[in-house]
Amino acid sequence: xxxxxxxxxxxxxxxxxxxxxxxxxxxxxxxxxxxxxxxxxxxxxxxxxxxxxxxxxxxxxxxxxxxxxxxxxxxxxxxxxxxxxxxxxxxxxxxxxxxxxxxxxxxxxxxxxxxxxxxxxxxxxxxxxxxxxxxxxxxxxxxxxxxxxxxxxxxxxxxxxxxxxxxxxxxxxxxxxxxxxxxxxxxxxxxxxxxxxxxxxxxxxxxxxxxxxxxxxxxxxxxxxxxxxxxxxxxxxxxxxxxxxxxxxxxxxxxxxxxxxxxxxxxxxxxxxxxxxxxxxxxxxxxxxxxxxxxxxxxxxxxxxxxxxxxxxxxxxxxxxxxxxxxxxxxxxxxxxxxxxxxxxxxxxxxxxxxxxxxxxxxxxxxxxxxxxxxxxxxxxxxxxxxxxxxxxxxxxxxxxxxxxxxxxxxxxxxxxxxxxxxxxxxxxxxxxxxxxxxxxxxxxxxx
Numbered sequence: 001x002x003x004x005x006x007x008x009x010x011x012x013x014x015x016x017x018x019x020x021x022x023x024x025x026x027x028x029x030x031x032x033x034x035x036x037x038x039x040x041x042x043x044x045x046x047x048x049x050x051x052x053x054x055x056x057x058x059x060x061x062x063x064x065x066x067x068x069x070x071x072x073x074x075x076x077x078x079x080x081x082x083x084x085x086x087x088x089x090x091x092x093x094x095x096x097x098x099x100x101x102x103x104x105x106x107x108x109x110x111x112x113x114x115x116x117x118x119x120x121x122x123x124x125x126x127x128x129x130x131x132x133x134x135x136x137x138x139x140x141x142x143x144x145x146x147x148x149x150x151x152x153x154x155x156x157x158x159x160x161x162x163x164x165x166x167x168x169x170x171x172x173x174x175x176x177x178x179x180x181x182x183x184x185x186x187x188x189x190x191x192x193x194x195x196x197x198x199x200x201x202x203x204x205x206x207x208x209x210x211x212x213x214x215x216x217x218x219x220x221x222x223x224x225x226x227x228x229x230x231x232x233x234x235x236x237x238x239x240x241x242x243x244x245x246x247x248x249x250x251x252x253x254x255x256x257x258x259x260x261x262x263x264x265x266x267x268x269x270x271x272x273x274x275x276x277x278x279x280x281x282x283x284x285x286x287x288x289x290x291x292x293x294x295x296x297x298x299x300x301x302x303x304x305x306x307x308x309x310x311x312x313x314x315x316x317x318x319x320x321x322x323x324x325x326x327x328x329x330x331x332x333x334x335x336x337x338x339x340x341x342x343x344x345x346x347x348x349x350x351x352x353x354x355x356x357x358x359x360x361x362x363x364x365x366x367x368x369x370x371x372x373x374x375x376x377x378x379x380x381x382x383x384x385x386x387x388x389x390x391x392x393x394x395x396x397x398x399x400x401x402x403x404x405x406x407x408x409x410x411x412x413x414x415x416x417x418x419x420x421x422x423x424x425x426x427x428x429x430x431x432x433x434x435x436x437x438x439x440x441x442x443x444x445x446x447x448x
Contacts (some may be wrong), residue, residue: 025064025065026065026066028061028064028065029061029062029063029064029065029066030062030066032058032059032061032062033058033062033066033071035058036055036058036059036062036074039051039054039055039058040055048081049081049082049084049085050085052078052079052081052082052085053078053082053085053086053094053098055078056075056078056079056081056082056098056101059071059072059074059075059078060075060101062074063075072105075101075105076102076105076106079098079099079101079102079105080098080102082094082098083095083098083099083102086098087121091305092121092124092125092305092306092307093125093306095121096118096121096122096125099114099117099118099121100118102114103115103118108141108145109145111137111138111141112138112141112142112147112150112153112154115134115135115137115138115141116134116135116138116153116154116157118134119131119134119135119138119157119161120157122134123160123161123164123309124306124307124308124309124310125306125307125308125345127346128161128164128165128346128347131157131161132158132161134157135154135157135158135161136154136158138150138153138154138157139151139154139155139158142154148181148184148185149181149182149185149187149190151181152177152178152179152181152182152185152187152190152194153178153190155174155175155177155178155181156174156175156178156193156194156197158174159171159172159173159174159175159178159194159197160197162174163197163200163201163204163349164309164347164349164350165347165348165349165385167385167386168201168204168205168385168386168387169386171201172198172201175194175197175198175201176198178190178194179191179194179195179198182194188221188225189225189227189230192218192221192222192225192227192230192234193230193233195214195218196215196218196230196233196234196237198214199211199214199215199218199237200237200240202214203237203240203241203244204387204389205387205388205389205425206388206389206392206422206425206427207425207426208241208244208245208426208427209426211241212238212241212245215234215237215238215241216238218234218237218238219231219234219235219238221234222234228261229261229262231261232257232258232259232261232262232274233258235254235255235257235258235261235274236254236255236258236274236277238254239251239252239253239254239255239258239274239277239281240277242254243277243280243281243284246284246429248281248282248284248285249281249285251277251280251281251284252278252281252282252285255274255275255277255278255281256274256278258274258277259274259275259278262274275294275298276294276295276298276310276313276314276317278294279291279292279294279295279298279314279317280317280320282294283317283320283321283324286324288321288324288325291317291321292318292321295314295317295318295321296318298310298314299311299314299315299318302314308341308342308344308345308350309345309347309350311341312338312341312342312345312350312353312354315334315335315337315338315341316334316335316338316353316354316357318334319331319332319334319335319338319357319361322334323361328361328364328365331361332358332361332362332365332367335354335357335358335361336358338354338357338358339351339354339355339358339374341354342354342355348381348384348385349381349385349387351381352377352378352381352382352385352387352390353378353390355374355375355377355378355381356374356375356378356390356393356394356397358374359371359372359373359374359375359378359397359401360375360397360400362374363375363397363400363401363404366404368401368404368405371401372398372401375394375397375398375401376398378390378394379391379394379395379398382394388421388424388425389421389425389427391417391421392417392418392421392422392425392427392430392434393418393430395414395415395417395418395421395434396414396415396418396430396433396434396437398411398414399411399412399413399414399415399418399434399437399438399441400437402414402441403437403440403441408441408442411437411441412438412441412442415434415435415437415438415441416434416438418430418431418433418434418437419431419434419435419438422434
């Protein structure tokens with residue numbers, strides 16, 4: 001049975017709601033205005049951001065029947081605070097909602113930056129179609145207003161989104177166009193940011209020498225520009241390349257520098273990416289306890305916020321650490337979670353990466369039938385997207401699979417494809433790995 005106090009509060013709520021519904025619209029709006037003013041007066045300034053969403057709702061309801069634009073401007077102000085508060089607490093869904101309302105309330109000239117922020121959150125949550133729609137809206141406004149700088153930002157956002165879909169040719173073209181537009185208006189900071197996006201594409205495509213030259217130049221340029229945030233992004237991208245090229249100590253040092261710069265100059269949670277890179281470098285250095293402690297914290301953040309790209313990446317790093325400990329079952333379980341997370345995100349590139357990694361682990365564990373399905377799907381996706389580097393890796397993994405199945409002729413075909421692709425890309429260590437596999441199944445001399 002409910003207590004007398006609970007019954008009283010229930011009756012009170014019923015009477016209050018009934019009374020509210022009987023008020024005319026002007027009285028309701030005035031009540032919300034008074035509630036807003038009383039709340040602001042009663043709260044210390046430092047806790048206002050935590051209540052900004054409620055204050056914005058009061059302003060919205062107050063504006064319905066009160067004359068003038070004062071309450072509209074008040075709602076805009078509190079929506080901005082609510083979006084920042086939500087973002088700083090990893091509440092991306094709420095941040096998107098508040099930013100969307102800000103767009104509705106803002107004049108056209110103020111909308112593009114809000115739309116681009118919404119797009120970056122949507123991409124992090126795997127809402128790729130939404131991200132494209134928001135970038136296109138920004139592009140339309142920029143073209144209508146003849147704003148080259150804003151057009152460059154929209155094209156860059158579209159380039160990043162196309163890259164997440166594995167559409168590298170389209171992504172390169174869009175990023176090159178954004179670089180051209182920023183050069184035309186003389187905004188070298190934005191040029192550097194788009195160049196960083198281009199460098200990341202080169203890293204993903206396996207063009208490591210070209211990416212290294214570009215990134216080393218970017219690190220110097222962003223330092224000369226006295227732009228700590230862009231400098232941090234450049235260091236982070238260089239560190240990612242160094243992880244891939246087997247330079248874990250250099251990668252760790254650059255990730256650490258990037259994290260320190262992000263902590264002082266980046267947006268909330270911006271230190272998570274360089275910290276995940278530090279963890280990956282620690283895995284490569286064999287410092288597994290420290291790496292796994294960092295990854296556990298990052299995975300908790302990503303799960304809380306819905307950041308599916310970062311969550312997939314951290315799960316893969318943790319799986320690699322478990323591999324190094326000899327815990328194959330643990331690594332496979334984490335790999336399966338990474339695949340399901342990537343599927344939730346919807347990025348073809350992310351899905352093919354997770355499937356490839358899980359397939360390769362299953363080959364090593366002897367679970368060959370499932371591995372074949374995963375690796376065949378990964379190869380098909382990478383072929384469709386023109387991902388040469390990914391195709392080379394998938395062919396090498398399928399060669400290993402066929403070798404374990406004692407289907408040596410098919411293994412040789414895959415190994416030859418892997419050798420050819422990696423030699424064309426200039427990735428000699430991967431080519432050498434494929435050549436070794438080819439020698440095992442053919443018994444012949446060193447190919448190529």
